Amino acid sequence: xxxxxxxxxxxxxxxxxxxxxxxxxxxxxxxxxxxxxxxxxxxxxxxxxxxxxxxxxxxxxxxxxxxxxxxxxxxxxxxxxxxxxxxxxxxxxxxxxxxxxxxxxxxxxxxxxxxxxxxxxxxxxxxxxxxxxxxxxxxxxxxxxxxxxxxxxxxxxxxxxxxxxxxxxxxxxxxxxxxxxxxxxxxxxxxxxxxxxxxxxxxxxxxxxxxxxxxxxxxxxxxxxxxxxxxxxxxxxxxxxxxxxxxxxxxxxxxxxxxxxxxxxxxxxxxxxxxxxxxxxxxxxxxxxxxxxxxxxxxxxxxxxxxxxxxxxxxxxxxxxxxxxxxxxxxxxxxxxxxxxxxxxxxxxxxxxxxxxxxxxxxxxxxxxxxxxxxxxxxxxxxxxxxxxxxxxxxxxxxxxxxxxxxxxxxxxxxxxxxxxxxxxxxxxxxxxxxxxxxxxxxxxxxxxxxxxxxxxxxxxxxxxxxxxxxxxxxxxxxxxxxxxxxxxxxxxxxxxxxxxxxxxxxxxxxxxxxxxxxxxxxxxxxxxxxxxxxxxxxxxxxxxxxxxxxxxxxxxxxxxxxxxxxxxxxxxxxxxxxx
Amino acid sequence: xxxxxxxxxxxxxxxxxxxxxxxxxxxxxxxxxxxxxxxxxxxxxxxxxxxxxxxxxxxxxxxxxxxxxxxxxxxxxxxxxxxxxxxxxxxxxxxxxxxxxxxxxxxxxxxxxxxxxxxxxxxxxxxxxxxxxxxxxxxxxxxxxxxxxxxxxxxxxxxxxxxxxxxxxxxxxxxxxxxxxxxxxxxxxxxxxxxxxxxxxxxxxxxxxxxxxxxxxxxxxxxxxxxxxxxxxxxxxxxxxxxxxxxxxxxxxxxxxxxxxxxxxxxxxxxxxxxxxxxxxxxxxxxxxxxxxxxxxxxxxxxxxxxxxxxxxxxxxxxxxxxxxxxxxxxxxxxxxxxxxxxxxxxxxxxxxxxxxxxxxxxxxxxxxxxxxxxxxx
Numbered sequence: 026x027x028x029x030x031x032x033x034x035x036x037x038x039x040x041x042x043x044x045x046x047x048x049x050x051x052x053x054x055x056x057x058x059x060x061x062x063x064x065x066x067x068x069x070x071x072x073x074x075x076x077x078x079x080x081x082x083x084x085x086x087x088x089x090x091x092x093x094x095x096x097x098x099x100x101x102x103x104x105x106x107x108x109x110x111x112x113x114x115x116x117x118x119x120x121x122x123x124x125x126x127x128x129x130x131x132x133x134x135x136x137x138x139x140x141x142x143x144x145x146x147x148x149x150x151x152x153x154x155x156x157x158x159x160x161x162x163x164x165x166x167x168x169x170x171x172x173x174x175x176x177x178x179x180x181x182x183x184x185x186x187x188x189x190x191x192x193x194x195x196x197x198x199x200x201x202x203x204x205x206x207x208x209x210x211x212x213x214x215x216x217x218x219x220x221x222x223x224x225x226x227x228x229x230x231x232x233x234x235x236x237x238x239x240x241x242x243x244x245x246x247x248x249x250x251x252x253x254x255x256x257x258x259x260x261x262x263x264x265x266x267x268x269x270x271x272x273x274x275x276x277x278x279x280x281x282x283x284x285x286x287x288x289x290x291x292x293x294x295x296x297x298x299x300x301x302x303x304x305x306x307x308x309x310x311x312x313x314x315x316x317x318x319x320x321x322x323x324x325x326x327x328x329x330x331x332x333x334x335x336x337x338x339x340x341x342x343x344x345x346x347x348x349x350x351x352x353x354x355x356x357x358x359x360x361x362x363x364x365x366x367x368x369x370x371x372x373x374x375x376x377x378x379x380x381x382x383x384x385x386x387x388x389x390x391x392x393x394x395x396x397x398x399x400x401x402x403x404x405x406x407x408x409x410x411x412x413x414x415x416x417x418x419x420x421x422x423x424x425x426x427x428x429x430x431x432x433x434x435x436x437x438x439x440x441x442x443x444x445x446x447x448x449x450x451x452x453x454x455x456x457x458x459x460x461x462x463x464x465x466x467x468x469x470x471x472x473x474x475x476x477x478x479x480x481x482x483x484x485x486x487x488x489x490x491x492x493x494x495x496x497x498x499x500x501x502x503x504x505x506x507x508x509x510x511x512x513x514x515x516x517x518x519x520x521x522x523x524x525x526x527x528x529x530x531x532x533x534x535x536x537x538x539x540x541x542x543x544x545x546x547x548x549x550x551x552x553x554x555x556x557x558x559x560x561x562x563x564x565x566x567x568x569x570x571x572x573x574x575x576x577x578x579x580x581x582x583x584x585x586x587x588x589x590x591x592x593x594x595x596x597x598x599x600x601x602x603x604x605x
Numbered sequence: 606x607x608x609x610x611x612x613x614x615x616x617x618x619x620x621x622x623x624x625x626x627x628x629x630x631x632x633x634x635x636x637x638x639x640x641x642x643x644x645x646x647x648x649x650x651x652x653x654x655x656x657x658x659x660x661x662x663x664x665x666x667x668x669x670x671x672x673x674x675x676x677x678x679x680x681x682x683x684x685x686x687x688x689x690x691x692x693x694x695x696x697x698x699x700x701x702x703x704x705x706x707x708x709x710x711x712x713x714x715x716x717x718x719x720x721x722x723x724x725x726x727x728x729x730x731x732x733x734x735x736x737x738x739x740x741x742x743x744x745x746x747x748x749x750x751x752x753x754x755x756x757x758x759x760x761x762x763x764x765x766x767x768x769x770x771x772x773x774x775x776x777x778x779x780x781x782x783x784x785x786x787x788x789x790x791x792x793x794x795x796x797x798x799x800x801x802x803x804x805x806x807x808x809x810x811x812x813x814x815x816x817x818x819x820x821x822x823x824x825x826x827x828x829x830x831x832x833x834x835x836x837x838x839x840x841x842x843x844x845x846x847x848x849x850x851x852x853x854x855x856x857x858x859x860x861x862x863x864x865x866x867x868x869x870x871x872x873x874x875x876x877x878x879x880x881x882x883x884x885x886x887x888x889x890x891x892x893x894x895x896x897x898x899x900x901x902x903x904x905x906x907x908x909x910x911x912x913x914x915x916x917x918x919x920x921x922x923x924x925x926x927x928x929x930x931x932x933x934x935x936x937x938x939x940x941x942x943x944x945x946x947x948x949x950x951x952x953x954x955x956x957x958x959x960x961x962x963x964x965x966x967x968x969x970x971x972x973x974x975x976x977x978x979x980x981x982x983x
Contacts, residue, residue, distance in 0.1 A: 376838065377840075398837070399839075399841070415835065416835055416838040417835065434840075446819070463963050464959065
């Protein structure tokens with residue numbers, strides 16, 4: 026996400042510059058080469074001393090028929106540093122890491138580990154060379170213990186009993202991972218699982234760790250803990266390659282940054298001398314649009330009123346309990362929460378996929394609690410689903426059929442009983458153009474588009490029907506920086522015209538930047554509320570873990586949050602404005 | 606854009622062609638293994654297809670297969686496996702025969718009336734499975750298989766002499782239907798007659814295409830088949846859709862026995878053709894649930910049916926006509942494998958090509974203003 030990480034940034038960059046001094050002469054002349062590099066993509070910074078380089082990739086080119094291939098990539102990772110690799114989705118980061126991890130062979134270019142040229146034909150070769158990868162999606166067996174998961178596949182190293190346990194404890198202590206070898210993985214939280222994954226890699230003797238978007242699943246406090254672990258790792262002389270597009274985080278933890286765009290390295294940056302904005306521009310390849318001051322558009326006309334909504338799982342356990350809120354015309358209500366705390370159920374109840382066990386949902390004063398999904402959608406509920414593949418698209422159908430999905434009874438998709446195929450196709454072309462969906466045509470299947478372009482199509486489809494109320498679940502998840510800003514613009518524009526939005530997002534910056542009102546969902550209940558003008562992601566994060574509740578900051582009352590005191594979202598502190 | 610269309614046609618044809626080639630090759634392997642000439646049976650069968658009376662037989666058979674296959678594919682289009690077409694059409698044919706023997710309206714009314722009886726009976730029988738699935742979550746596969754067995758017993762009971770049966774020689778019939786319910790045939794001179802109802806089958810195919818591809822209902826149905834979760838989120842009532850699709854499938858299934866009942870047999874008897882529903886599954890698979898594809902598939906399977914008996918009498922060496930049955934079985938296996946392979950391959954290929962085109966477009970754009978952007982990057 027392009028926006029900075031507001032509070033933590035200043036302190037952590039100072040920290041990094043302090044470390045930079047300690048790293049020695051090499052780092053001092055880095056800014057110079059960075060300057061050159063930023064202008065000329067094809068030249069790589071000259072290497073001062075081979076011995077300090079853990080990994081060097083030079084001139085890596087990978088031609089695939091299709092996905093953005095790597096072209097003339099240069100990357101050198103120094104020992105004892107955290108090296109961030111940033112770039113938009115589909116820029117070629119994953120391909121590059123697959124090459125480094127031996128999953129794919131480059132067509133051209135060389136890989137050197139500790140100054141020695143290597144050629145990997147499988148991940149096993151890479152692991153033997155001390156390269157380990159922590160994937161974005163954890164690969165752990167839930168019903169096994171940490172110990173069993175760690176030794177799985179590497180039984181030869183230290184056995185499966187006492188030797189392995191000692192080794193795990195030793196690693197855990199040395200890097201401050203705090204892993205208990207006998208805990209069952211299914212009982213561990215996301216952050217603990219991630220530490221197990223890291224430990225797994227270290228156990229196999231990795232000296233170079235690749236972390237693929239490690240912070241995507243963590244709340245801010247957990248991110249800080251992870252960064253603490255990373256600092257321990259580099260203090261021990263290990264190198265970390267950190268893939269991310271959350272620029273604030275990158276700046277706070279990385280010693281070096283390499284930016285990759287459209288398959289090639291376009292520059293390097295020194296965190297202490299770079300702002301998130303500069304980095305974002307480097308990533309996108311153009312200047313970001315300047316922020317416009319957005320004044321509040323909140324009115325006093327309620328669109329959606331939810332009263333004491335309760336939803337039960339089988340067996341009577343409440344998955345949503347006593348949920349009440351009101352969203353007015355022109356208001357964005359943001360719901361913060363760790364995934365799995367009832368957000369999915371709330372969306373399902375609002376769109377009509379699950380019937381409420383008790384409570385009332387009103388739209389513009391009308392009781393819609395028992396309405397079926399289609400009637401709600403026809404009546405003006407737009408829906409950007411959290412899982413677009415499951416709920417938003419027919420993957421194997423052409424784009425124009427996907428444009429019909431969810432609005433089959435509405436114009437321009439149908440005339441009475443019959444589909445209006447020409448109308449739908451023409452309108453699909455308009456959406457493709459207006460929402461910048463990158464596709465060679467409207468007859469290709471939705472599956473052939475990248476995630477970001479699929480999302481743009483969905484947003485375009487929903488916005489076209491001029492919803493009165495939009496359920497936006499992670500509207501910019503997996504979407505690159507440029508498209509993200511465009512999607513926010515579309516939402517803001519519709520808000521200005523009176524759209525009410527329920528925004529659910531794991532991206533706290535997005536929540537804070539876009540919302541007029543914030544609520545925190547925890548364990549199926551709305552436990553806290555906050556003023557987006559003053560709240561920080563950290564404060565929000567602690568409420569998300571259940572540590573804080575009630576009114577965060579000075580918010581008057583649950584039911585009055587929509588009123589005038591919340592209108593100042595053009596507050597200069599709002600990160601959204603800064604980033605855009 | 607044209608390119609993708611051409612590709613889609615290519616992919617659509619590739620599946621069946623690969624499957625048929627594989628089935629022929631495997632059948633030849635079976636022939637070789639049993640010490641027979643691996644080529645000659647095909648030639649003999651093709652020779653049969655040249656005779657006009659065999660052609661009429663093939664078309665008549667294909668018409669019935671076509672309706673049965675349409676019924677199956679209505680279910681397939683939304684991931685419902687209606688194995689019960691077999692029971693549905695037999696029960697429907699029996700009921701129609703009984704009604705046709707007792708009700709005598711003028712032909713202009715009688716035939717539509719009989720069709721309605723057939724469709725309602727089929728829909729009713731399939732609807733039981735639909736209702737069970739919607740209300741109790743019973744798999745339609747299990748329910749329809751059971752209903753097939755029940756239909757067989759029910760027909761056996763209803764055609765007892767004490768109920769509605771009329772013994773004729775050593776055959777048990779339901780009595781001869783009133784002539785106003787006989788569907789006029791298309792005479793082919795010496796070659797025989799084509800069932801008039803074959804035209805209804807063709808119309809059913811057109812209607813199937815229209816409803817599925819050009820109506821809101823069809824869109825909902827296809828969406829449900831493509832992704833149940835996405836369809837539900839788009840406002841399709843899954844339960845109602847299951848029930849509707851089962852009713853339509855059963856209704857069409859009810860028509861499958863009509864060509865022979867209204868065109869030739871005019872009574873339901875022990876010798877009424879059985880197994881159309883199962884062959885219909887093969888045909889729907891082979892024809893990819895596409896009305897044109899199903900037509901070709903129905904003709905092919907009907908050809909195997911009607912041309913193979915001659916193998917038994919071939920000179921100088923006779924072949925077993927069961928070769929055709931083996932081939933049908935191999936076609937089913939080959940079809941399932943090759944379609945999935947082609948589908949996955951096609952998706953990948955398209956993803957790759959889209960990526961390529963976009964990368965090419967980006968490369969051009971990038972070349973234009975790369976210097977500018979790089980400066981901005983600082």
